[in-house]
Structures are given as structure tokens and as C-alpha cells.
Amino acid sequence: RIADARFLSLLRRGNVHGALDLGLAPGLLPGRVSVLSRKVTPPGTCRPDWMIASAIGARLGADLGIASPDDALAELAAVSPIHAHVDPETLSASTREGILVEGGMALTRPAVVEVPSHDKNSYRLVVTRSMFDRGTMCAHSRSMSGLAASAHLALEPTDFASLGVAEGDTIGVRGPRGEATVTVVSDPRVGKGTAHVAFNQDGVSAGALIDAAAPVVDLTVVPV
Numbered sequence: 001r002i003a004d005a006r007f008l009s010l011l012r013r014g015n016v017h018g019a020l021d022l023g024l025a026p027g028l029l030p031g032r033v034s035v036l037s038r039k040v041t042p043p044g045t046c047r048p049d050w051m052i053a054s055a056i057g058a059r060l061g062a063d064l065g066i067a068s069p070d071d072a073l074a075e076l077a078a079v080s081p082i083h084a085h086v087d088p089e090t091l092s093a094s095t096r097e098g099i100l101v102e103g104g105m106a107l108t109r110p111a112v113v114e115v116p117s118h119d120k121n122s123y124r125l126v127v128t129r130s131m132f133d134r135g136t137m138c139a140h141s142r143s144m145s146g147l148a149a150s151a152h153l154a155l156e157p158t159d160f161a162s163l164g165v166a167e168g169d170t171i172g173v174r175g176p177r178g179e180a181t182v183t184v185v186s187d188p189r190v191g192k193g194t195a196h197v198a199f200n201q202d203g204v205s206a207g208a209l210i211d212a213a214a215p216v217v218d219l220t221v222v223p224v
Contacts, residue, residue: 033083034098035091113215122218123155123195125175125209133200151201154187156194163221172222175209181224195219 047055050072057064066072070088077083082103090099118124132138132147139145153173155163165171167186172179173195182197182204190196197206210217 031101032098033086033091033101035095115215118193119218120193122220123159123173123193125206125217125219126190126194126196127199127206127210128196129199130201133198134202135200148201149198151182151198151203151206152185153182153204154185154190154196156190156192157186157188159192160184160186170224172224173209173219174222175217175219176211176214178208179222180204180208 048069050066050069053072054064054066064075066075073086073088073091077086082101086099086101130149132144132149134148137144138148153171160166163171163184165184168183170181170183172181187196197204197209199206209219
């Protein structure tokens with residue numbers, strides 16, 4: 001079974017090349033589940049989300065038990081109490097306004113995380129996404145593929161003196177998972193003692209520096 005009702009929506013946001021919409025749009029209208037109609041014939045070997053999810057499950061040795069959109073909808077109704085009343089027949093009879101979903105999932109608050117104090121000899125890493133990157137959609141778009149910028153490490157201007165480097169120099173940084181060689185630039189929007197890197201850009205892999213199990217990541221500068 002799917003671990004939770006968000007699997008297919010996460011797959012769609014995961015930038016899977018060739019993914020199509022399931023044909024159901026939870027949240028297309030606020031608080032409603034609506035039916036979408038296909039407007040164009042998909043190109044090449046594009047497949048719906050549920051087919052891709054099923055294929056990924058098979059490759060991982062798990063049978064999701066989904067062979068049609070109705071199976072995916074049944075799975076959603078089984079794992080999400082607020083969608084328990086959503087079925088193909090009800091959707092077919094409510095194509096204009098969709099089905100109103102009432103209530104909500106139980107709110108589970110995460111445990112309080114203790115954040116370690118900042119070491120003055122390191123730089124706390126901040127990673128953000130930009131509109132254009134090396135993601136599948138941008139990379140396969142003729143109009144957007146050249147808009148992704150090269151990655152660099154941005155520091156607060158006064159931090160350069162303590163490092164003994166100038167803007168545009170190349171430095172080495174070490175994180176909890178590995179090291180990387182990056183070009184440093186000055187950015188007054190970055191807080192002092194903080195290092196900023198854009199995610200999924202050419203030049204440096206921010207993912208190679210991030211420890212997903214740690215609440216924060218600190219970088220130290222190493223000789224190049």
C-alpha cells in the first residue's frame with residue numbers, strides 16, 4: 001500500500017520527466033476534489049502519474065496494487081479519512097463543482113529540536129531554490145534550459161576579511177557529508193557567519209554538503 005495519501009502528489013512535484021496528471025485534482029478548487037479532462041494528446045511515451053508510481057514500486061520490489069486511476073482513487077480513500085467518501089461514481093456526478101472535502105487530518109506536532117550553537121570558525125549553510133535550475137522541466141525546455149545560473153557560495157561582505165579571500169576566489173568547504181570546491185561571492189543579503197548556496201545548479205552540489213538528519217549544517221573552510 002502507498003505509505004500515505006501524498007505519494008502521487010509528491011511524485012508530480014518531483015519533476016519526473018514524462019509525468020502526466022492523474023486526471024484527479026485534489027485542491028484544484030479549495031477544499032474540493034475535481035475531475036480534469038485531457039485537452040491534448042500527450043507526446044511520445046508520457047504516462048500518467050499512477051503508472052509511473054506503479055512502475056517505480058515494481059522496480060523497488062513492491063506491488064502498489066494500482067492498475068488504473070480508479071485503483072489510485074480507492075487507495076486515496078483508504079488511507080485518507082477525509083477522502084473516504086470520494087469514489088468514481090460520486091466524481092462522475094459532480095464534474096462541475098467537484099466534491100467538497102470536509103474536516104482534516106489529525107495534526108501531529110513535531111518534537112522540539114535542539115539547534116546547536118554556531119561555531120564562530122564555521123559558516124551556517126543556507127540552501128534555497130531558484131526559479132531556474134537543472135530540474136527536468138527546465139533542462140528539457142528550449143526557452144529555459146540556458147537560464148540556470150552557475151552555483152557559488154555567497155557570504156556577507158565583512159566575512160571576506162576573516163577568510164583572507166577576495167570575491168571571485170575559489171575556496172574549499174567541508175560539510176558533515178563531504179567537501180566541495182566553490183567560488184565565493186559577496187552578498188549583503190546574507191547574514192554574517194552564514195553561507196548561501198542555490199540548490200541544483202551547475203558548479204557545486206548543495207546536496208553533497210547537506211546532512212538531512214541534522215537540524216542545521218555548518219561548513220568549515222579547507223585549503224584548496
